[in-house]
Amino acid sequence: MPRAGLSRDVVVETAAIMADEVGLNSLTLAALAERLGVKQPSLYKHLDSLAGLHRSVSLLAKRELGEAISRAAIGRSGSDAIFAMSHAYRNWAIQHPGRYDVTQSPVAPRDVEDEATMMSAVQVIADVLTAYRLEGDDSVDAIRAFRSLLHGFVSLETTGGFALEADIDRSFERLIRGFTVALDHWKDPVDGAQS
Amino acid sequence: MPRAGLSRDVVVETAAIMADEVGLNSLTLAALAERLGVKQPSLYKHLDSLAGLHRSVSLLAKRELGEAISRAAIGRSGSDAIFAMSHAYRNWAIQHPGRYDVTQSPVAPRDVEDEATMMSAVQVIADVLTAYRLEGDDSVDAIRAFRSLLHGFVSLETTGGFALEADIDRSFERLIRGFTVALDHWKDPVDGAQS
DNA sequence: TGGTTTTGGCTATTGACCTTAGCCAAACAG
DNA sequence: CTGTTTGGCTAAGGTCAATAGCCAAAACCA
Incomplete structure (x- = not known):
């Protein structure tokens, strides 16, 4: 043996x-x-257990995804950084669908290491959004919006939620562009007007 | 017995x-x-099997979610309909987290009944977006964006992805408002300008 | 009503899987 | 070279989905 x-x-x-x-x-x-x-x-x-293995894979995945978007943001700012991060995020998810699945949810409540890992990835997003001069609630909302965008699109794409296979790249580009447009108007007063 | x-x-x-x-x-x-x-x-x-039960629950859930957003859109149009649908979607998901989990992915490739059920829910979104005069690719992209937004936010929220429990309602409202802003500019030409 | 068929429970069993216990040789430390 | 630790192994138990086969309850029907 x-x-x-x-x-x-x-x-x-x-x-x-x-x-x-x-x-x-x-x-x-x-x-x-x-x-x-x-x-x-x-x-x-x-x-120690299957659950422990799942936790380890989840931590590995969160770290890798965080590094991928962090690397993409280096040397860029504003919408340039947002597009770069978005593409890095999506590409990593497509290449690692199994890992991606376990990146967005806490592996367990009150898991300090897990929370820290996710927090450090979110911090990258927060840093990029500083170019838009968003603070406090505005920033929290924008970060949540960005995460929702990315996760929603990538999750639907990787699980086959989009019926038509074609043109998904363009749809993604459009989505991110829409987000940058929304960011430009993030602090506009709320009213019912429509162009 | x-x-x-x-x-x-x-x-x-x-x-x-x-x-x-x-x-x-x-x-x-x-x-x-x-x-x-x-x-x-x-x-x-x-x-017939556990997998069959999963499929049945998934179809039930897709039907229910589709009905919920469809009901919310009745008698409304434009951004009014978008907000109403969004809230109906989120509320249903929060009340039915287990069912929601299985609403966004096909239960199996080439499952005709499943595809039809999902398609009919997506059609509700498509109808609401007609107020924005989007056609062809513009419409496909907008539908995908809207689905991504909703799914991403709700998925993160229900799986505990948002660290802070507070103010999630406001973040959601902000997200949807951002989407309506982006829709107003959906057909704007692409350029690097930023306000 | 009475006889027959179908239906919907049940027990027993199998096989896949996670997990623990306990053994033994390989690697390693001095 | 000797003693300890480490990392394989077999064996066995518990939980689960699934199948086989039994039998009574319900439904059907003349």
Whole structure:
């Protein structure tokens, strides 16, 4: 019985790869063990439970997505940064659908590490929006709007929610442009007028 | 052994209620059977499989959500209709989180009944957007944007994605207002100008 | 009404899966 | 080279979806 040379990180990374192939919820420990060339109970030397593995994959995914959008925003500002971040976000999600699924919800209530990871990704968005001079509630609302936009579009796209396959790129571009337009008018007074 | 008087509809409806309590994926046939006062294998007299039950709950949910937004749009037009639909959508989702989860993705590729159900809900949105005189690609993009907005916000909210519990109502209002602003400028030429 | 058929419960069983217990050899530390 | 830790393994238990086969209740029908 030669050793397989596993480690916690290898197991989690492999689980993430398989999650992108079949979905995290459909990933079984038996399948994961087989890919790692090991019997199923051996995995428990590297993880505490399936739920713990899910948490680890979720944290990995949140960190990766945060890094992807952060990298895209470097050296850009304003709508330029918004477009770059949006594309980075969407591209990462399309390349990692299984991971993406578990990026937007807390893995458990009161999970400090999880909250910190998500917070640091959200902070990138907050920083980019400073160019629009939004503060306090205005900023919170804009961040939530941006996250809703991105998550909604990407979630619908990756789960097949858009009936027509064609022209999804253009629809996304349009969505982000619409958001920048809305941002330009974010602090306009509310009235019923319509052009 | 007196009979429980079950029917397919009762089973599906009860499953939907329990899905709202614990999530559809966490719903076990054992728990469903117990609530119905019946042993687990007895359920198979009314359904073909767990996957089939999921499909039925999904179709029920899509129908209900479609009816909710359709009802809200009656007698309204323009941004008035958009706000009414948005609130109906969000309220329904908050009241039925388990069902909402399965409204946005096709239950299976090439499921004709499923596609038709979703299409009829999307058609309501398309009708409301006619007030903005959008046609062809403009309309497709706007519908996708609106669906993305709603789904993204509601999905983040119901899964606990927004860290701060407070002021979510205002953020939603702001999001929808932003969308109506963007719609007013939907056909503006693209340029880099920013106010 | 009485006989037959269909329907809707049930118990028992199988197989997939997660998980724990306990064994033993490989790696490692001195 | 010896002792300890580590990382595999087999075996076994519990939960779940699903199937097979039984039997009584309901429905049908003459």
